[in-house]
Structures are given as structure tokens and as C-alpha cells.
Amino acid sequence: MANPARPADRTAAPRGSGAFTATEHRLGNGLRLVLSEDHLTPVASVCLWYDVGSRHERPGRTGLAHLFEHLMFQGSASIPGNGHFELVQGAGGSLNGTTSFERTNYFETMPAHQLELALWLEADRMGSLLAALDQQSLDNQRDVVKNERRQRYDNQPYGTAFEKLVAMAFPEGHPYHHMPIGSMDDLDAASLADVQAFFRTYYAPNNAVLTVVGDIDPAQTVAWVEKYFGTIPGTSENATKPAPADGTGLPPVMGGQLRRVVHEDVPSRALMAAYRLPVDGTREADAADIALTVLGAGESSRLHNRLVRRDRLAVVAGFGMMRLAGAPSVGWMDAKTSGDARIEDIEAAVDEELARLAADGPTAEEMERAQAQIEREWFDRLDTAHGKADELARYATLFGDPQLATTAVDRLLDITAEEVRAITAERLRPDNRAVLVYEPTGAESAAGTEDDATEDEDR
Amino acid sequence: MSTEPQTPATGTETPVIAPEMTLHPRPEAAEPRPWVFPAPERSVLGNGLTVLRCHRPGRHVVAVELSVDAPLHAEPEGLDGVATLTARALAEGTARMDGEEFAAALERCGATLDAQADHPGIRVSLEVPASRLEQALELVAEAVRAPAFPDAEIERLVANRLDEITHELANPQRRAAMALYAELFPAADRVSRPRQGTAETVRRIDRDAVAAFHAEHFRPATACAVIAGDLSEADLDGVLERTLGAWGGTPAEHSRLAPVASDDAARVVIVDRPGSVQTQVLIGRTGPDRHDPTWAEQVVGIYCLGGTLTSRLDRVLREEKGYTYGIRAFPQVVRSGEGGDGRGALLGIAGSVQTEVTGAALGDLVAVIRGVADGGLTADERNAAVQNLVGVAPLKYETAAAVADTLADQVEQGLPDDYQAHQYQRLAKVTAEAATAAATAAFPLDRMVVVLVGDASRIGDEVRKLGIGPVTVQS
Incomplete structure (x- = not known):
């Protein structure tokens, strides 16, 4: 295409x-x-x-x-x-x-x-x-x-x-x-x-x-x-070896927001989230990768511009993707608050940015930047013998075909802005995420372990 | 699970399980294929900028390391961190574009740009596909030549840096480094204080301070650009003339890096971090840097002591006792130049050990160091170290970025361009005796500062019993 x-x-x-x-x-x-x-x-x-x-x-x-x-x-x-x-x-x-x-x-x-x-x-x-x-x-x-x-x-x-x-x-x-x-x-x-x-x-x-x-x-x-x-x-x-329990049978979206608040001795509040994404090896997974790059990778991403640069709510804010072949991939968001910024404000800004990308899709410039970054990352990996060997083994083991490694970057460059918009609308939504909020306890209850964590859910 | 094969119960007595495969003797190595560390070509542009170029065929991601003579000791009194903020602010806009536009333009080239301030100077690092080298270099040139330093962006970078400091203080490794440097070096030396400033000093930094630091120290005549990668397609002379060659500035003398003094009388500092499940250990003192004739011997000796999983420290602390995921000894140049005394390296031992065995692990660590001094390193240990340190060279320098980084380090430390190329010959000549002497000299037990970041209430008594030196606790 x-x-x-x-x-x-x-x-x-x-x-x-x-x-x-x-x-x-x-x-x-x-x-x-x-x-x-x-x-x-x-x-x-x-x-x-x-x-x-x-x-x-x-x-x-x-x-x-x-x-x-x-x-x-x-x-x-x-x-x-x-x-x-x-x-x-x-x-x-x-x-x-x-x-x-x-x-x-x-x-x-x-x-x-x-x-x-x-x-x-x-x-x-x-x-x-x-x-x-x-x-x-x-x-x-x-x-x-x-x-x-x-x-x-x-x-x-x-x-x-x-x-x-x-x-x-x-x-x-x-x-x-x-x-x-x-x-x-x-x-x-x-x-x-x-x-x-x-x-x-x-x-x-x-x-x-x-x-x-x-x-x-x-x-x-x-x-x-x-x-x-x-x-x-x-x-x-x-x-023959026992197959793992099937990991791919989950519905495409979680169908409700899971939420957990942890009270620990951490330096600042943090808002983190895991979104359920398409399984690796599909065009949809590549589209999600570009969506997350536009939203949250690098200094010109939407989350960085919005949360760190303009609203100054966060010291860092970004997205990463864990590609999985035997289960839905995971999109991981991480934002650490700046000063006394409130989690609600960060969450509202993130949701606005997700909704905006879902509605309008990425601009042509954003597509170009995201694909240029992804392409350079591939060059970096293929610049060493180990990088090539590792990618060949990955595609052979997880997808049965090592040749897919030699064309992986071309597949990413083939994704369209409309595909990025569509996957954002389908997957990067509040009812398809697990949210983890950190509230600092300060030094007095410094044990800071799972023991004093509290949990709540708002499914 | 019925699908799993049944396994006979073996308990703790292990019967010998004979392999069904054909076992073979260990193969011999083939003839080594020649490899040499690349020789860069040195030139000077019309504006005085020194350029080192290094063609690496097939490496399509080009690396550029620009070293600017803006050392940390040049920061004005009370403004620690201004070099870091200047480095970061370079990318926050120029006469033509604002910070967001600048970041977007760089990423459009598929480039990454990083600028760090350290003791020898500010290092601007670019990586970009060869086909976009000129566009990216144009942006870098614009940033170093005419940064806009908008008020609002500087203010934001200050706030961002203050937030980062909060996180650094919670990180055991960073806490240990801060405490060691503060303890080891005299307070008046910039080396004793965090490279990127403290909350107290960063809070004072504003646009004027950043602009003044830039105006005073950013000059092509005292800067050097290293460019490595596949340069076969590029008209590099033309590209440089149109980009970094257009950077103007008055001539200046290169700044001198003062020798590093330190107080390494044996003592222990516990930085209390209640609830820690591990103790972060950082032991340090200063010693020979690359200008010292014993550097190669020290590299081999420290590798034998703690360079890898099979070195002496991990052989005991990890592979015998299981106290740690890994302990490493290392020499790391802090501030070193031609005019120095050749002792500008931090010699360190770092790792983390389970809280409950902190005392026992430190006791073993001391015994391992003593064992090297008393019994010496063996010829086998020396051979393994030298074969590794020399043999890994082609692996280590596969990428253009690794080559450019080493060449830029050499320039900053006032070393000749062929330093690394000759380093392999020097390593090959190191004897076991010389390596033993260097390792022993590197870590004398009565002259090293031990920093422990951990739960003071749980480790303090055990550590005092070891008698390493006076113990103080910081909260």
C-alpha cells in the first residue's frame, strides 16, 4: 500500500x-x-x-x-x-x-x-x-x-x-x-x-x-x-512440550478501566497505564507502534509537548510498546508529576490527547517524524551483527519466518495515517486500560513496600 | 499437569545424567583476522573548529560528537548546573524556530540529539542516517551558534531540573555517587558537587546566566567535531563549510584542567535509606588516568579484580556466596588533561548486596582485595583479562557512535588521536606482576572511602565491626 x-x-x-x-x-x-x-x-x-x-x-x-x-x-x-x-x-x-x-x-x-x-x-x-x-x-x-x-x-x-x-x-x-x-x-x-x-x-x-x-x-x-x-x-x-495456556483469547478491549492507587515512599506522584493492543505480527500492531510514537516517544511527541512543555504538569511523560506475539501487546504510559501537579489534571490532558488523535489522526509531519525515528532505530539495530542475529531469531522463533526481519522496517513505513487514527480510536481509550497511580507517603512510613499499598477499582 | 513428562524424584543427591549427544573436544581458534582501531583524519576549518573525520564503510547511522570547551569548573560561583542548563537549552529554539519546531525538525531527519555537561566540557552528540547528515548538522550548527534561550523555556528547564533532583535523591546509585564525591573531593573543587547542580544552585539560574555562560564558552576555535560513519556519499567538506563552518567566534586559549586532589583516608559513610532491601555499595578513591604510564597495567589489574562475572570479586560475592547480582571494579576518568598530574581517574567498586549480608559481603570484599595484594594475580587471570580487553575491540567498535565517542574522549583528555590504536599494544605487554602491582596500588585498604546507601539501623553495627575506618551516618 x-x-x-x-x-x-x-x-x-x-x-x-x-x-x-x-x-x-x-x-x-x-x-x-x-x-x-x-x-x-x-x-x-x-x-x-x-x-x-x-x-x-x-x-x-x-x-x-x-x-x-x-x-x-x-x-x-x-x-x-x-x-x-x-x-x-x-x-x-x-x-x-x-x-x-x-x-x-x-x-x-x-x-x-x-x-x-x-x-x-x-x-x-x-x-x-x-x-x-x-x-x-x-x-x-x-x-x-x-x-x-x-x-x-x-x-x-x-x-x-x-x-x-x-x-x-x-x-x-x-x-x-x-x-x-x-x-x-x-x-x-x-x-x-x-x-x-x-x-x-x-x-x-x-x-x-x-x-x-x-x-x-x-x-x-x-x-x-x-x-x-x-x-x-x-x-x-x-x-511434545505443553503449550502455554492460550494468551490471545482475551477480548480486544478490556471493557472497563481497572485502577489501583499505591501509597509508597516515592519521590513524586505518578500516573501509569497499560493499554491492551493488537498482537504483534499484524499491521494493527505496527499502526499502534506509530500511534504511540506520535503520542509519546521523543521530544516532539504530543504528550511531551502538552504535559512537559506547555502545561508543565509532568517532569517526564511518554509511551512505550511491549510487542507480544502470544498475547495482546501492551502500550505503556508513564507520567511523573512536576511539583504539586495533580493526577486528575494529567489524566484529563492525556485523555484529551488520545481523543484528539482518535478523531483527527496524525498530521503528515507527525507521520514523517515517527517513521523517520522508527527507521533510524532499525538502522541502529541492524548496524551490529548481534542486532541482526537477534532480529532474525525473533522472527523465526515467534513468527516462524526469519525473512520477516529483513522487511520489518518496510512494513512500518507502509502504515498510513488513517490506520494510525483507527487503531487509536479502537484501542487507546479509557475503557481499555489498567491505571496505576502512585501517591507518595513521605519519609515517615518509609517501609514503602507492597504491605502498605492500598487498592481500589473503578471498573 | 499430566501433559508434562514425569521426572524421577532425585532429591538433593544428583545422579550423573549422561548426555545422549556426541561430545567433542574444545575447538581451536582459526587465524585471527586483522583489525585496527580506525585512524581519524584531522583538519581545521576556517573558523578554527577542529574536525576529526572517520569513514566507517557500511555504517549508515552517522555519529557526530561536538566537544565544546565549557568545563564545569568554569561555572560561576553558586551556579552549579548552569552548564547543564545551557546544554539543554541549545535545543529550545533558535532565531528561526521555537523549541517545539526545533525538536520536530530534528526528528524529521530521523536524528537524535543529546547535550551533556561534564567536567571537561559540554558534549553535543548527534546520530542521524547518512542521507540526512547535512540537514541535521545545519540544526546543530544553528543551536550552538545562535540559540534563542527564550525566558519561558529556561524557566521551564530549571523547574524540570528541580523535579529531576527529587527523583535522583530517591535512587540508591545516584545517592551513593553524590555522597562519595562530596566525601572524597575538597568542597572547593567543582568535582565534589553534583555535575548537574543541586536544588539550591539550580534555583538561582535564569536566562541571563545561561546566555552569559554560552557567550563566554561557545567558540569554534576551542571546539572539536568528530564525525564517524559511512561518509562515502557525503561531500563532507561542503557540508561542514555550510553548517558548523558558519559558526563564528573570537579565538581563545583552550582552558586548562586542574589536577584533582582527594582525601582518601579510609572511612565509611552510611547514607540512611530506611526500608532498603539491599545496600548500595560504592567504594572509591582517585588514581592514575590515561596520561599515567601505568594506565594499561591498572586496566588489566582492575579487570582481574572486578571487571566481569568471572573476576575475583564476583567469583566470591556472586558465584560462591550469592550476596549480589554483581559487583564491578572500574577506573573512570573524571578530569584529566595534558597539564594534569596523570591522576584524574576515579577508581571505584560498585554493586548492591542484600541488606542482611551487608557486613559479611564487605568483609569478603576486603578479603578479596587483600588476597590480590598478598598472593598476586595468576598468569591465567592476566591472560584471560588481556585476551578479553584486546579481543573485544572489533565488537566494541562495530558502530560509528562507539568510535566517535572514544575519539571525542581522547580529544577532551588531551590524548593523541592514535591513543586507542596503540592502547592494544600496551595492554598486550602487561605482565601478571605489573597487573598485581597496579590493582594493589589502586585499592589500598587504608586509603579508600566506602559509601553505603541502605538501612542504617540494620547494617550499622555489622559494618562498624569490620574496622575499615571511622563510620558516620548521614540521613
Whole structure:
């Protein structure tokens, strides 16, 4: 579809997807392999995505997928202790792993001549983690993860805001109701038998996608992957992994506003909200992305201009989008008040801006700006071997087709102003959001935890 | 759940679980492919602006780092934060457009612009797709050359900054940094006070103060622009002539950065943060910067002590004890120039530990430092550190922004343009003995300030028992 808002000079801009191609392979055991050559710099990036995230966790075992991710760095049959870190870093590489609602990923970026080492390491732990995993590692990493939770969530002002919003946006029992970090009680409850079962269920070549991007020889890379991963047995068909409870079955809008007021020792009042948006992989999700960019990303967005610049009600105000493939995506609004500004005034201004965009749509200039920003973000991501490898793995794992990564930016640039208006009218409305309000308690009741939080709802 | 495979109960005794795959020996590395840190081309425009250009083929997001000689120590007495507000106000309108229009014009180019004030000067950072470089540079040039500084916008930026300070005071990391700098450096030195000012000083700043700071310090003759990215399509000489080349100003001497003095007598400051579930730890003193011949040795030594998850500190505090998500030791240049004494770096150890084990974690931390001094670093540790620090170079400098940032740092610190390129040779020559000596010299146990942001009522007694030094509590 032609985009009427797209200026003529856009064709002069370099297209990130232009020089970006990928080839696909599949091993006999079901492992999917995606390769992309890029010889600009002597670097090779490996991404291994497992199709398991916190959405697969059982009640009472929240946080298990993430705790498990930590255990993947505790050694496997050929690699003692912290060998994964030691060997990769000692080879001049960098590495890490992350766990989200939907997937768990592991990645190494290596000097190109060390690529084989990274493949050997990933294969060894995919096929033989349980040979090294013991109670001591589990107990140690449980403590580390609990400290990760304290550091990133519990000891930060507003640190658990997103967790609270997610719990409201996805009802009790929904696979996305809880965050990947999990709860302290559930982390305490995880046993060695739990993590062994988790490995046997989800860590198999036919539940993973491997991408290798950079200064690589494709034929040699395929041969190495065959050599190291080829003998790892896939899980048999009658032991297929349990699917997560369906996350997409929710109605398109919440049908009423959920609201919670939290009294905590935070520095200022805050108004936050989570809107239910279309599932990722659809034109509607891309349209929502642009709507949120127009409304709340960057210094020229409507919320920034209105709340920070003109009305001076907020110190920061913006929107973000968490794209989800297995549940409705989430649009996240965050506004921290300036001085003594009142939540009601901020809320009224936000609602006015949403209604205005829903009625009139974005201007041609706004479409141009939003798309130029989104395009640059894509260039940024595709400027590194890791960025490309990660995007290829994302589309292969969550949407079954890595080639979608090479055209993602074109799809975003194809969205029209009318589509942006329509999705705003349909989704960015008060009866489709969970609202979280922070009221500071001041220093006197400084404990500032969930214990003194109060709740109310105005459904 | 019946759909899940049944797992035999194993309890705490782990039977050996034999893998079904074929295990292979660890592969050997192939021949390394050559990589060198790029050499920039240096030139001076007609208006005196120094330009470093660095062509990075295929990098379509171009990075521009403009260093302006407007150091924090040049801020007038009592107006801490005026450099920050000047930097922020650059984007709040010019003769041709107001702040909203300026932001819109930049975003229309797909550009991001950031301006930060730090001890060596103000840094304006632009990232933009190569095809829009000229439009974006035109905006940047307009902002540094002729900012309008509208009264109302300055007033708003002041109010906004005051709001931010409230949030910073609630953040454990920021609180720790504020307390450490105030404790370590003499009150008269600008370094001791928050870079972006305090509520007391920011409140005094108005349009006149901002305009005066700009008029006095923004000159092309003492500024430097680093431009990195795919420049093959750009007529860069023409672009520069039409944009930053049109920035006028009288010549001036580059300002001198004074050496940094510090009082690092061992002591502990607890910043009380009731209810904290973790204690934020920040240990610091000052030491060699890049002008000192032992910098490379110090980089290797500090990496071995606490550069990564497999360094000594995390091996004990995280991977053995589980006290923390991670503790890092680092050298960070604070204020360093050609005329300095080569000791302008903050040498720090930072991380957060569970409240209940704060005393035990600090005790272990001290023991780890003592262990390096007593037993030395091993050849294996030294090799792993050097191989990492040298080997990651091509990864670290994949993007144009990373290259431009390092080149601009070199310029601000008065280092030669080929400093980073040669750094890798210096790192490769560091011995285990030299790394041990540097790490030991970096963190002598009787000369370091320990800041703890946490619940004083729960950690105070344990910390006093450690005998690190006198303990004071701030609320």
C-alpha cells in the first residue's frame, strides 16, 4: 500500500533491509539455523533462542524460566563451572542471556576466528546441561536471582510498577499475568527436580532457533553446526512440550478501566497505564507502534509537548510498546508529576490527547517524524551483527519466518495515517486500560513496600 | 499437569545424567583476522573548529560528537548546573524556530540529539542516517551558534531540573555517587558537587546566566567535531563549510584542567535509606588516568579484580556466596588533561548486596582485595583479562557512535588521536606482576572511602565491626 504521508525524499534514504539477506537450514533433529553474511568487520554473532518463556511456567513456579537461564551458565558436560563465561570472554567475545514472557535467548558475539568455540559451547549445554547441574548451583543462582530482583525491582522507586500493571492488564490465570523475574516465594520453591524437568521439556534442538551473523563462511558454519548440534536428540513427538495456556483469547478491549492507587515512599506522584493492543505480527500492531510514537516517544511527541512543555504538569511523560506475539501487546504510559501537579489534571490532558488523535489522526509531519525515528532505530539495530542475529531469531522463533526481519522496517513505513487514527480510536481509550497511580507517603512510613499499598477499582 | 513428562524424584543427591549427544573436544581458534582501531583524519576549518573525520564503510547511522570547551569548573560561583542548563537549552529554539519546531525538525531527519555537561566540557552528540547528515548538522550548527534561550523555556528547564533532583535523591546509585564525591573531593573543587547542580544552585539560574555562560564558552576555535560513519556519499567538506563552518567566534586559549586532589583516608559513610532491601555499595578513591604510564597495567589489574562475572570479586560475592547480582571494579576518568598530574581517574567498586549480608559481603570484599595484594594475580587471570580487553575491540567498535565517542574522549583528555590504536599494544605487554602491582596500588585498604546507601539501623553495627575506618551516618 502506498503511504500518502511518505515524502518523496525518503527514497533517497538508505534502506536497512536492502543489503540484508538470510538463508535457512534445518537439521535432522529439528534445529532451525539462519545465516546472514556481513563482512564489514571481523565479528560473528551467535543467537540461540529457545521457544520457552515465563508464559510456560506453572502456577507456584513463577521465575523458573529465568532462574533456569542462569543455570545454563553453570557448566555442562565438557565445560566446568563458569567455563562459558571464561572461555567466551577469554576469546575476546561477549555473551549473555535474557528471559522474557515469550522466549529465552543466549548470545555470543565473537571475533570471527572464534566462531567455532561459541557453537561448541552452545551445543554442549543444549545437549548435556544435566550432567553438570547440581543442587549447589541451583541454590547459589537462586540467591543471585533474588538479588537481581531486589536490585532491579524491589529497591528502586516505582521499581515494581510494571509488574503491577502487567498483573492488572492480564487477568489472574493468564500466562502473562506474572513477570519473568517471578516471586520470591516461587523462587524459593524451585527444586532440582523442577529445573531438570524444565530442561527435558523445553531445551531441545526442535524447540530452538540458531542464528549466526557476520564475517562467516556459510558452508563452514553449517558444517560446524551439524558437527556440534547434529547428534543432540530432538524431543520425540509423543513428548511434545505443553503449550502455554492460550494468551490471545482475551477480548480486544478490556471493557472497563481497572485502577489501583499505591501509597509508597516515592519521590513524586505518578500516573501509569497499560493499554491492551493488537498482537504483534499484524499491521494493527505496527499502526499502534506509530500511534504511540506520535503520542509519546521523543521530544516532539504530543504528550511531551502538552504535559512537559506547555502545561508543565509532568517532569517526564511518554509511551512505550511491549510487542507480544502470544498475547495482546501492551502500550505503556508513564507520567511523573512536576511539583504539586495533580493526577486528575494529567489524566484529563492525556485523555484529551488520545481523543484528539482518535478523531483527527496524525498530521503528515507527525507521520514523517515517527517513521523517520522508527527507521533510524532499525538502522541502529541492524548496524551490529548481534542486532541482526537477534532480529532474525525473533522472527523465526515467534513468527516462524526469519525473512520477516529483513522487511520489518518496510512494513512500518507502509502504515498510513488513517490506520494510525483507527487503531487509536479502537484501542487507546479509557475503557481499555489498567491505571496505576502512585501517591507518595513521605519519609515517615518509609517501609514503602507492597504491605502498605492500598487498592481500589473503578471498573 | 499430566501433559508434562514425569521426572524421577532425585532429591538433593544428583545422579550423573549422561548426555545422549556426541561430545567433542574444545575447538581451536582459526587465524585471527586483522583489525585496527580506525585512524581519524584531522583538519581545521576556517573558523578554527577542529574536525576529526572517520569513514566507517557500511555504517549508515552517522555519529557526530561536538566537544565544546565549557568545563564545569568554569561555572560561576553558586551556579552549579548552569552548564547543564545551557546544554539543554541549545535545543529550545533558535532565531528561526521555537523549541517545539526545533525538536520536530530534528526528528524529521530521523536524528537524535543529546547535550551533556561534564567536567571537561559540554558534549553535543548527534546520530542521524547518512542521507540526512547535512540537514541535521545545519540544526546543530544553528543551536550552538545562535540559540534563542527564550525566558519561558529556561524557566521551564530549571523547574524540570528541580523535579529531576527529587527523583535522583530517591535512587540508591545516584545517592551513593553524590555522597562519595562530596566525601572524597575538597568542597572547593567543582568535582565534589553534583555535575548537574543541586536544588539550591539550580534555583538561582535564569536566562541571563545561561546566555552569559554560552557567550563566554561557545567558540569554534576551542571546539572539536568528530564525525564517524559511512561518509562515502557525503561531500563532507561542503557540508561542514555550510553548517558548523558558519559558526563564528573570537579565538581563545583552550582552558586548562586542574589536577584533582582527594582525601582518601579510609572511612565509611552510611547514607540512611530506611526500608532498603539491599545496600548500595560504592567504594572509591582517585588514581592514575590515561596520561599515567601505568594506565594499561591498572586496566588489566582492575579487570582481574572486578571487571566481569568471572573476576575475583564476583567469583566470591556472586558465584560462591550469592550476596549480589554483581559487583564491578572500574577506573573512570573524571578530569584529566595534558597539564594534569596523570591522576584524574576515579577508581571505584560498585554493586548492591542484600541488606542482611551487608557486613559479611564487605568483609569478603576486603578479603578479596587483600588476597590480590598478598598472593598476586595468576598468569591465567592476566591472560584471560588481556585476551578479553584486546579481543573485544572489533565488537566494541562495530558502530560509528562507539568510535566517535572514544575519539571525542581522547580529544577532551588531551590524548593523541592514535591513543586507542596503540592502547592494544600496551595492554598486550602487561605482565601478571605489573597487573598485581597496579590493582594493589589502586585499592589500598587504608586509603579508600566506602559509601553505603541502605538501612542504617540494620547494617550499622555489622559494618562498624569490620574496622575499615571511622563510620558516620548521614540521613
